[in-house]
Amino acid sequence: MQSTFIQLIFGVISRHVGVDMRLPDCVKCICPFFLISSCLGIVLLSGCGSGSAAHQEPPPPVFPPATVPLVKLSSDPFTNASSQHATEVEPDTFAFGPTIVSAFQVGRIHDGGGADIGFATSSDGGTTWSSGFLPGITMFQGGGTFTAASDASVAYDASHGMWLISSLALSPSLNQVVVSRSPDGINWGNPIAVTTTGNPDKNWIVCDNSTTSSFYGHCYVQWDDPSSANLMQMNTSSDGGLTWGPPLSTASLAHGIGGQPLVQPNGTVVVPFASGVFGSMAAFRSADGGATWSSTVAISPITEHQEAGNLRSAPLPTAEIDGEGKVYVVWADCRFRTNCTSNDLVLSTSSDGMTWTTPARVPIDPTTSTVDHFIPGLAVDPTTAGSTARLTLTYYYYPVSTCGSNCQVAVGFVSSSDGGETWTAPTELAGPMKVTWLPNTFSGLMLADYLSTSYVNGKAFTVFAVAKPTSGAVFNEAMYTTTNALGAAAGIAHFSSKTEGSVPNAKSDHPPRKFYDLDHEFPIPPRKRLFRRLLRR
Numbered sequence: 409m410q411s412t413f414i415q416l417i418f419g420v421i422s423r424h425v426g427v428d429m430r431l432p433d434c435v436k437c438i439c440p441f442f443l444i445s446s447c448l449g450i451v452l453l454s455g456c457g458s459g460s461a462a463h464q465e466p467p468p469p470v471f472p473p474a475t476v477p478l479v480k481l482s483s484d485p486f487t488n489a490s491s492q493h494a495t496e497v498e499p500d501t502f503a504f505g506p507t508i509v510s511a512f513q514v515g516r517i518h519d520g521g522g523a524d525i526g527f528a529t530s531s532d533g534g535t536t537w538s539s540g541f542l543p544g545i546t547m548f549q550g551g552g553t554f555t556a557a558s559d560a561s562v563a564y565d566a567s568h569g570m571w572l573i574s575s576l577a578l579s580p581s582l583n584q585v586v587v588s589r590s591p592d593g594i595n596w597g598n599p600i601a602v603t604t605t606g607n608p609d610k611n612w613i614v615c616d617n618s619t620t621s622s623f624y625g626h627c628y629v630q631w632d633d634p635s636s637a638n639l640m641q642m643n644t645s646s647d648g649g650l651t652w653g654p655p656l657s658t659a660s661l662a663h664g665i666g667g668q669p670l671v672q673p674n675g676t677v678v679v680p681f682a683s684g685v686f687g688s689m690a691a692f693r694s695a696d697g698g699a700t701w702s703s704t705v706a707i708s709p710i711t712e713h714q715e716a717g718n719l720r721s722a723p724l725p726t727a728e729i730d731g732e733g734k735v736y737v738v739w740a741d742c743r744f745r746t747n748c749t750s751n752d753l754v755l756s757t758s759s760d761g762m763t764w765t766t767p768a769r770v771p772i773d774p775t776t777s778t779v780d781h782f783i784p785g786l787a788v789d790p791t792t793a794g795s796t797a798r799l800t801l802t803y804y805y806y807p808v809s810t811c812g813s814n815c816q817v818a819v820g821f822v823s824s825s826d827g828g829e830t831w832t833a834p835t836e837l838a839g840p841m842k843v844t845w846l847p848n849t850f851s852g853l854m855l856a857d858y859l860s861t862s863y864v865n866g867k868a869f870t871v872f873a874v875a876k877p878t879s880g881a882v883f884n885e886a887m888y889t890t891t892n893a894l895g896a897a898a899g900i901a902h903f904s905s906k907t908e909g910s911v912p913n914a915k916s917d918h919p920p921r922k923f924y925d926l927d928h929e930f931p932i933p934p935r936k937r938l939f940r941r942l943l944r945r
Contacts, residue, residue: 473840474836476838476891477890477892478889479537482496482886484496484515490517491522492883493882496526496886498559498856500860501860501862501870502563506531507593508534509528509529509593511573512526517556520558520578520850521557523546523548524557525545525560531594543596545575545577552598552599554582555579555580557577565648567615567616567648571590572627572649573596575599576611585601585602585608586600587613600649603643603655607636610631610667612668612669614670616677621674623646623698625646628694629645630668631655634924634925637663638664638684639661639663640679640681640692642679642694644697656700659700660692662704664682666724666858670735678758678761679692680707680727682710683706685920685921685923686710689708690707692704707756710723711910712742713742713750715780717813719815719843720852723740725737725739726739726786730788730789730797731791731797735758735759740784741754744911748915750780751780751782752770753772754767768828770828773834778809785802787801787802787870791863791866795829798825800824800868802872803820804820804856805817816842817839817840819836821894825902832900837872841874845878845883845884846883849927851923855873870889872888873886874887
């Protein structure tokens with residue numbers, strides 16, 4: 409009876425789409441193609457290629473263990489009592505020429521930061537890697553004086569031939585943004601102070617590598633000060649990071665977190681960031697080499713789902729730029745899900761940093777799925793642009809959003825070859841991982857606050873934390889990348905969310921946050937929290 413029913417269903421579909429479908433071969437398909445689960449008659453119709461204007465969604469996901477070959481890049485060698493060993497979290501990457509450099513926290517400390525900043529570098533386009541730890545920041549590596557280091561961000565200054573890693577050096581009496589320099593991404597000097605005042609957090613670095621820019625060789629560091637309600641600040645260097653100018657605020661005294669500065673070919677710096685305390689996505693810019701910074705412009709409100717399982721996460725932006733200067737910003741958002749049951753990843757773009765497109769959902773899974781997507785890391789191939797820009801987006805996700813205290817997390821990616829108009833079906837890179845295998849922090853169990861992907865010689869590579877079962881009190885969380893570059897198979901289907909609209913009156917599913925920072929050191933006064941709650945209604 410069941411077999412007859414399946415054959416009947418296949419016959420109906422065959423007559424409608426002109427595809428020969430017979431058991432027991434499950435399916436013989438000519439575009440459009442079908443995904444069939446174990447010949448059980450679960451047929452999911454989707455379009456082929458990127459030329460169709462009709463609304464398309466990928467099929468409901470299946471979550472077997474990942475089988476993509478991985479390379480372990482680094483592991484935690486430290487033994488200090490303040491850390492949770494062996495852990496590595498929160499990677500950033502940057503590529504220039506054949507070299508790609510990643511930096512990350514090592515030996516996560518519950519109260520904030522890690523025992524040091526680790527790095528992993530490939531000088532041959534991701535074929536082989538070497539790794540190590542930055543000297544001179546913490547007391548645990550190379551004679552530093554700080555007790556922890558956090559928020560690593562990587563850049564390359566082509567004008568001065570120098571790799572730069574910006575990080576946050578922490579101690580009970582002083583927090584500083586610092587920069588470590590290297591001519592090859594492997595041999596690093598002692599840190600140079602960028603800031604001397606305030607309580608910096610969530611720093612990010614970028615350099616102007618466009619030879620046509622009037623500000624070629626300028627580097628910019630963004631950070632916020634949670635002791636001043638997340639006041640956004642920018643510092644500029646014009647000598648390869650050896651010296652840094654004073655911190656400057658925006659014309660509108662912007663407050664926010666997680667800014668990611670990007671430089672357009674003409675030298676204009678655009679800084680997307682989460683405004684307020686994750687209330688909206690916004691941006692500001694500089695057209696004079698960092699001498700002044702504009703007032704902010706709105707990109708979009710943020711509507712976010714709070715991840716289950718006590719996982720540390722927040723809708724921080726991931727931002728990149730194509731070869732013609734178009735800026736792409738992605739963040740986690742639940743506006744397309746009824747009752748904000750899980751987050752999708754949404755994309756907004758701008759050619760000038762002032763006018764932004766309405767956020768579009770990246771169609772990784774149907775909006776009716778149980779999947780929760782968070783902590784994205786976007787890459788844009790800088791040799792491409794516009795309608796042929798190549799994008800790769802990595803992210804963490806829960807297969808089931810309502811997982812309570814038994815959550816499992818995985819890493820996946822999708823890609824686009826048409827500037828984000830359509831996307832491939834997702835590929836699982838690692839997982840599933842139990843959240844109980846992750847180190848704890850004030851704001852939850854930690855994989856990362858951000859993730860990163862970069863194109864090197866036209867090929868996309870990502871670096872991410874993979875956790876395995878613990879051994880007693882010892883963790884097993886380290887940095888990995890894929891053996892081969894991320895890429896979609898030839899002829900794979902692409903999916904679009906072009907006709908989708910957000911849920912009317914979409915709202916976040918949790919109260920306003922109580923702290924300016926993710927380490928919960930700087931509480932928001934109750935009166936300000938009430939005001940923010942009223943604004944969100």
